[in-house]
Amino acid sequence: MDKYNRRKFLLQARNLTYAGATSWLCGCGGAFSKASIANQSLNSSEDKQQIIVIGAGIAGITAAKKLHALGYQVIVLEGRDRIGGRIWTDNSLGTPLDLGAAWIQKVNGNPISALVKQFGIKTVTSDYDSQWNYQGVNQQLGESEERLVNRAFQVFMDRVTKLQNETSSRQITLADIEKEIIQSENLSGVVLNGFRARLSSTIESEMGDGLAHLGIKGFNEDSEFTGGNVVFPKGYTQLVQALSKDLDIRTKHLVQKITYDDNGVQVTTDRETFKGIQAIVTVPLGVLKHGSIQFVPALPESKLLAIDQLGMGALNKLVLKFPKQFWPSEPHYMAYINGDRNIADRYIDFWNWQKYVQQPILVALVSGDFSRSLSQMPESEAKQNIMTDLQAMFGKDIPSPTATLLTKWHTDPFTYGSYSTFSLNGGLQDCDRLAEPIGDRLFFAGEATYGKYLGSVHGAYLSGEREANRIAKLDQ
């Protein structure tokens, strides 16, 4: 039997197993003749669907695409009215702007780079090292001060590494180490503020959460590729659109319940119920934490523990469109280091999006408790809070934005957070537990299940491939 016919044979065999398996779901029970199985499976057009993928983010779309290419019948159920999940390009300001993922982080060896090449999608370089730190109006941090900040940051990193090797100190948070280093290095004034800004920019913005929410245990347990970073001038959504071609994706299908046993799965949405032989759950960790989907039977203890141990960050963006550019063209991003620190985690990176889209646009990145508190404020107040830092860098007479967009990923019921973190007690083993399938029925993908590249598009993509391969392997 050649490879193609073998696959066809295996899929036909699966259809039979599946049709018989539906008996437990429709309560028919008993043994079936081949004809009655066929009739039963044709009762509803949905019954013919083999594998149900829940969530049309990059993980779900990747898993579905791979299985579809291998000849499986796949249906993707998505609660939102759009695909892409945390990849979301908005066009309402007249320019494509990514409100979720924007960067391919470290392009060398990154599978997303290969896809972008394959689909001919344009990207432009975004330089993470090109940051200007301001301490006053048109006044940057001096070279000697930068040197002291670098030194303090290195001491911080060394201290974390040392403590990571001491199991007794594992409950320590990164905020504890910050306090320790401020004391031991005797930091004050602008160097202290520069040090705090460095921690915010390199750790809090990356993780989406404040140092008090991050433990030393999981810090740096994940990995990254090498090389530079790029963004998409015409938006990241181009990628999910290209990947989702030819797939059967049902948007506006909110999954509420997943019933599973040895024989099959039944997925209940707010519209209709779907039956299948297997399901891949790719909903974000925040949705699992929130208990939005009922699993019957309940998920095993080890998975519940992992869901609890891992954290969900709160990185948000405020896009500001101005009548004209008033900031320097050169830096890729800028920050005011002496900003108001009375609000926990208050720190803002202003990305110079003018460089990428040739429009007078800045994208403010905020994270942790500051980002959470911004969304509680009326939008005008949130905007004013952020404008204070721009005025401190470029003067009181800068123009007001003509349009703004504020994301609230942490209250969005389809994610309840920006992306996963190891939080205080979590680690790689929790991501592995989350990824563990339940029997041959229920499979789990999504960024939180891929600890090596936690919280990234490439991690989510690889998790989708992993689960498609796992299912295909069952038939080999």
Ligand SMILES: Cc1cc2nc3c(=O)[nH]c(=O)nc-3n(C[C@H](O)[C@H](O)[C@H](O)COP(=O)(O)OP(=O)(O)OC[C@H]3O[C@@H](n4cnc5c(N)ncnc54)[C@H](O)[C@@H]3O)c2cc1C
């Ligand atoms: C602000 C922000 C900036 C980011 N920046 C970057 C970046 O620059 N680079 C990078 O690599 N990563 C970045 N990330 C992370 C990256 O976006 C995610 O890791 C990745 O997109 C996750 O993909 P996923 O498929 O695992 O999850 P998702 O994209 O969240 O997909 C899950 C899908 O499940 C759907 N869903 C949820 N509940 C239900 C339900 N009950 N029924 C049906 N469907 C449901 C959701 O609507 C969603 O479409 C960023 C994320 C955010 C929020």
